[in-house]
Amino acid sequence: MDRVYNFSPGPSALPLPVLEKVKAALPVYGETGMSVMEMSHRSPMYQAIIDDAEARIRALMHIPDTYSVLFLHGGATMQFASVPLNLGVKGEADYIDSGNFAHGAAGEAAKYLKVNVVASSREDNYVYIPEWEGKLNPEADYLHITTNNTIYGTHYTKLPEGKAPLVADMSSNILGEAYDITKFGVVYAGAQKNIGPAGLCLLIVRKDLLGHAAATCPKVLNWTTQTDNGSMLNTPNTFAIYVAGLCMEWLQGQGGVEGIEKVNREKAALLYDYLDNSALFNATAQKEFRSIMNVTFVTGDKDKDAAFVKFAASRGLVNLKGHRSVGGMRASIYNAMPMEGVKALVETLKAFETENK
Numbered sequence: 245m246d247r248v249y250n251f252s253p254g255p256s257a258l259p260l261p262v263l264e265k266v267k268a269a270l271p272v273y274g275e276t277g278m279s280v281m282e283m284s285h286r287s288p289m290y291q292a293i294i295d296d297a298e299a300r301i302r303a304l305m306h307i308p309d310t311y312s313v314l315f316l317h318g319g320a321t322m323q324f325a326s327v328p329l330n331l332g333v334k335g336e337a338d339y340i341d342s343g344n345f346a347h348g349a350a351g352e353a354a355k356y357l358k359v360n361v362v363a364s365s366r367e368d369n370y371v372y373i374p375e376w377e378g379k380l381n382p383e384a385d386y387l388h389i390t391t392n393n394t395i396y397g398t399h400y401t402k403l404p405e406g407k408a409p410l411v412a413d414m415s416s417n418i419l420g421e422a423y424d425i426t427k428f429g430v431v432y433a434g435a436q437k438n439i440g441p442a443g444l445c446l447l448i449v450r451k452d453l454l455g456h457a458a459a460t461c462p463k464v465l466n467w468t469t470q471t472d473n474g475s476m477l478n479t480p481n482t483f484a485i486y487v488a489g490l491c492m493e494w495l496q497g498q499g500g501v502e503g504i505e506k507v508n509r510e511k512a513a514l515l516y517d518y519l520d521n522s523a524l525f526n527a528t529a530q531k532e533f534r535s536i537m538n539v540t541f542v543t544g545d546k547d548k549d550a551a552f553v554k555f556a557a558s559r560g561l562v563n564l565k566g567h568r569s570v571g572g573m574r575a576s577i578y579n580a581m582p583m584e585g586v587k588a589l590v591e592t593l594k595a596f597e598t599e600n601k
């Protein structure tokens with residue numbers, strides 16, 4: 245069978261050249277005589293792999309030495325608890341509730357400190373980013389945001405600028421659009437959207453925020469301990485880190501984050517333009533907050549939505565069903581989705597619309 249265009253929100257499509265490289269080196273990696281999966285994480289040959297992955301991420305995101313870059317377990321969700329455990333010195337934090345993951349992060353943090361939800365669009369099905377201006381607590385330990393809301397297809401068009409360190413769950417748009425890392429205290433992201441295979445979390449933390457973890461913080465969740473141990477307090481997800489490194493190499497070949505962001509904007513514009521002019525399909529996120537990674541849309545008729553998802557799958561375009569909490573459709577068009585895939589989707593939308601006038 246040929247490869248499909250996979251619009252999955254995560255785990256998501258990986259670049260084919262990366263898969264081919266992994267395949268070629270699967271039984272024997274370089275001159276080592278073994279697979280990366282079989283290497284000791286303490287071996288010099290593995291150290292070279294993790295160092296290379298980190299160096300590429302630092303280069304791609306322009307991360308200065310004043311930040312620590314960690315490869316952790318537990319996906320992004322584990323960090324919902326790690327963040328308050330590492331930063332909750334005074335015991336109070338601000339959260340902006342812009343989607344289900346943002347809501348989940350706040351709920352988990354509330355087990356460890358006092359959470360102030362300073363702005364929320366929950367009542368409006370999260371179709372926009374709520375306004376926080378004038379509501380931030382300058383004394384908070386940190387302010388937590390979710391830069392791209394995977395389920396609803398919205399993203400921040402400006403960043404909050406408060407006194408408290410900014411902590412961002414960037415799972416679904418990290419490396420897909422450029423950010424100035426120095427605006428953040430902490431950035432974390434589950435790997436399975438724009439970084440590599442699932443089961444890995446990338447965490448970037450400004451070093452002056454280290455050293456304040458709660459006494460009850462488990463060792464594996466402690467960013468200071470993990471920094472001191474080069475993400476190897478225990479065995480890390482060695483294979484996922486290796487594949488992530490290959491994805492970063494591929495991304496550098498695409499002109500880096502700045503290069504791919506340009507393509508991502510073109511991909512999203514093509515899709516939104518079609519939706520805005522369609523008599524059948526409608527984009528659901530408020531225009532000014534539209535994500536360039538996750539495009540959500542509906543026909544307004546559940547049966548037609550289901551029929552479209554089926555029709556698209558028959559043409560080799562899969563995983564277009566929206567999240568179970570919102571319905572409709574969602575096209576996740578992360579870095580590895582080529583422009584051809586988005587063009588094929590627009591053609592498919594057109595064909596369906598013609599048949600269902």
Ligand SMILES: *Cc1c(COP(=O)(O)O)cnc(C)c1O
Pocket residue numbers: 254318319320321322345390392393394413414415416434435443
């Ligand atoms: C996918 C996603 C998560 C969950 O990531 P896991 O790695 O499954 O824990 C959290 N936040 C956002 C914004 C996501 O898109």
